Amino acid sequence: MNFEFTEEQLMIQQAARDYAQRELVLDVIERDNNSIYPTKHVKALAELGFMGMMVSPEYDGAGMDTVSYVLAMEELSKVDGSTSVIMSVNNSLVCYGIETFGTEEQKQKYLRPLARGEKIGAFLLSEPEAGSDATSQKTTAEDKGDHYLVNGTKNWITNGNTASVYLVIAQTYPEKGHKGINVLIVDRHSAGISVGPHEDKMGMRSSDTHSVMFTDVIVPKENRIGEDGFGFKFAMKTLEGGRIGIASQALGFASGALERSIKYAQERKAFGKELAKHQSVAFKIAQMAIEVENARNLCLKAAWLKDQGKPYGYASAMAKYYAAEIAMKVTTEAVQIHGGYGYVKEYHVERLMREAKLTQIYEGTSEIQLIVISRELLHVH
Amino acid sequence: MNIFVCISNVPDTTTRIKFKPGNKEVDFTGVQWIINPWDELALTRAIELKESNPADVTKITVITVGKADAEPTMRKALASGADEAIRIDAAPEDAYTTAVQIAEALKNESFHLVLCGVESSDYNSWSVGGMLAELLDVPSVSAVSSLNIENSKPVVTREVDGGKQTLSTSTPAVLIVQKGIAIIPRIPSMRGIMTARTKPLKVVQGVSTEPLTKIVDFQAPPQKSSCKMIDPEHLDELPELLHKEARVI
Numbered sequence A: 001m002n003f004e005f006t007e008e009q010l011m012i013q014q015a016a017r018d019y020a021q022r023e024l025v026l027d028v029i030e031r032d033n034n035s036i037y038p039t040k041h042v043k044a045l046a047e048l049g050f051m052g053m054m055v056s057p058e059y060d061g062a063g064m065d066t067v068s069y070v071l072a073m074e075e076l077s078k079v080d081g082s083t084s085v086i087m088s089v090n091n092s093l094v095c096y097g098i099e100t101f102g103t104e105e106q107k108q109k110y111l112r113p114l115a116r117g118e119k120i121g122a123f124l125l126s127e128p129e130a131g132s133d134a135t136s137q138k139t140t141a142e143d144k145g146d147h148y149l150v151n152g153t154k155n156w157i158t159n160g161n162t163a164s165v166y167l168v169i170a171q172t173y174p175e176k177g178h179k180g181i182n183v184l185i186v187d188r189h190s191a192g193i194s195v196g197p198h199e200d201k202m203g204m205r206s207s208d209t210h211s212v213m214f215t216d217v218i219v220p221k222e223n224r225i226g227e228d229g230f231g232f233k234f235a236m237k238t239l240e241g242g243r244i245g246i247a248s249q250a251l252g253f254a255s256g257a258l259e260r261s262i263k264y265a266q267e268r269k270a271f272g273k274e275l276a277k278h279q280s281v282a283f284k285i286a287q288m289a290i291e292v293e294n295a296r297n298l299c300l301k302a303a304w305l306k307d308q309g310k311p312y313g314y315a316s317a318m319a320k321y322y323a324a325e326i327a328m329k330v331t332t333e334a335v336q337i338h339g340g341y342g343y344v345k346e347y348h349v350e351r352l353m354r355e356a357k358l359t360q361i362y363e364g365t366s367e368i369q370l371i372v373i374s375r376e377l378l379h380v381h
Numbered sequence B: 001m002n003i004f005v006c007i008s009n010v011p012d013t014t015t016r017i018k019f020k021p022g023n024k025e026v027d028f029t030g031v032q033w034i035i036n037p038w039d040e041l042a043l044t045r046a047i048e049l050k051e052s053n054p055a056d057v058t059k060i061t062v063i064t065v066g067k068a069d070a071e072p073t074m075r076k077a078l079a080s081g082a083d084e085a086i087r088i089d090a091a092p093e094d095a096y097t098t099a100v101q102i103a104e105a106l107k108n109e110s111f112h113l114v115l116c117g118v119e120s121s122d123y124n125s126w127s128v129g130g131m132l133a134e135l136l137d138v139p140s141v142s143a144v145s146s147l148n149i150e151n152s153k154p155v156v157t158r159e160v161d162g163g164k165q166t167l168s169t170s171t172p173a174v175l176i177v178q179k180g181i182a183i184i185p186r187i188p189s190m191r192g193i194m195t196a197r198t199k200p201l202k203v204v205q206g207v208s209t210e211p212l213t214k215i216v217d218f219q220a221p222p223q224k225s226s227c228k229m230i231d232p233e234h235l236d237e238l239p240e241l242l243h244k245e246a247r248v249i
């Protein structure tokens, strides 16, 4: 057992912290208010190597481990969830999916620019009527011999407009249920794709979430990842790792809110003494710190298991469930500690609270994580 | 041109400073160490110059006086873009011993420019750069706020009362740099972090030297008042203060 980080891991954590505290923070409120996509930050983070940080250097990634990824996601999310979710989708869903299951040609053509962050990817699973129940895919990928013909609508797609590479989950053999589903790499600029308007969201307002419509979109056969019918398994496997990213994001919201609360409680005075000297505030902060620490340990354990090549689906579901739940709780308490100041945008904690809510919903709702965890324990499938 | 950048390993600037009993020594337990912010800017400028004039700047070496616990900070400098690092294995006792150690180590190196931060954020002595130039017997320029290389010669701007002065200097020289030398400190990239371990970090023995000063006593500054008044004529200072001091934007 060893709780020490390596020097490299600490450097990555520091680099992410420096970028977040020096750069992201400067325009985060304005971007949130006006739903402005963080173009320059995505470019800068790509240059620093964050957009493909876990991809092997062989494919132009940085070759860092998942523990480093947790540390980086936490630091960036303390300040800006919109930017960190762009990074999370690109790294743990799109790059990971292609690197782990793609062909050599797919890696050369798509993974390299994605790992360099020159191109951004999106993961298209959810549909208007298929969210938690991802098996009931209505989007179809008809097998036309040398190509697939894709039709249907995907909903809530992060990077929906800015991405140039889509990973699309679609049904090829409806009679086979989830075993008939495929995953295709689709060029966003293919004929027949149209992107819906930017969703006007509660939080993560600076990330671009869109619905994407496919009408007779031709996708070459060689763009299918894995065997015929591998799509659903692909999605589930990829999401197992994605959950480490979102869990770390939730952790960042909580630890960011905690840091701000500690600072505020030491500065703000009420009834002649600092808030920190009122025991009910001090205890609240202690409680928040315990929850943050627990969430961090769960995230790091899931990451460690993944780095060791051991099964991590159960651990990542636990990390995601717990981190998302406490993120909601800790950010709400942070607003409370800040009083009226917490309710206005300048103090950042209300944004963290709005953003925390999403971590209980996407990449599998909290209820879905409980299903994953309980099935594992009770052996019901 | 070989550029040496002196790096001081200092506590993170947000550290709450505590003293050991007797108030003669700082209690460093639990402190996070960073590159002195002025040195970080100096290093950033050296890296920018190397990137834009690879023919003029051949090598950047970072140099520190410190024990082994200063090595993570040196590797961070390597990760940021320095080519080599030298750690002089000695405790930096005061400005004089630090300057002596660096001067002695530099006598074995070929250098053209030595960049020193104007001060270090821990002991604020403001003196290493000037002493170092004297000990090396080379010219020095203080309060340098910009550095360029023109026709293979360093051209610097320095702050003078109410204005700026542009100088060119022969090499070797010591430049004592302040804010403005670079704007945003370089954040190491993943590639830089990965290659930092493969770059040379040389450890050299320190020489024996006696400090000229002795710390008698430390006193914590009085508690900062929570309210700062700004002259209505100088409202433009407000964003800077909110950013740098209050750290709320």
Ligand SMILES: Cc1cc2nc3c(=O)[nH]c(=O)nc-3n(C[C@H](O)[C@H](O)[C@H](O)COP(=O)(O)OP(=O)(O)OC[C@H]3O[C@@H](n4cnc5c(N)ncnc54)[C@H](O)[C@@H]3O)c2cc1C
Binding pocket: A089, A122, A123, A124, A125, A126, A128, A129, A130, A131, A132, A133, A155, A156, A157, A158, A159, A201, A204, A209, A358, A361, A362, A363, A364, A365, A366, A367, A368
């Ligand atoms: C901002 C944003 C970005 C997103 N980005 C992406 C993306 O990039 N790619 C992508 O594919 N999707 C994305 N999503 C979609 C997201 O993953 C889904 O919204 C999520 O999976 C939930 O699906 P749903 O909205 O259809 O809710 P539903 O599945 O309809 O669930 C509604 C409620 O019922 C509960 N519920 C459902 N089934 C059960 C059950 N069996 N037992 C107990 N409770 C249950 C849920 O937990 C939830 O509380 C994003 C969503 C948002 C809001």
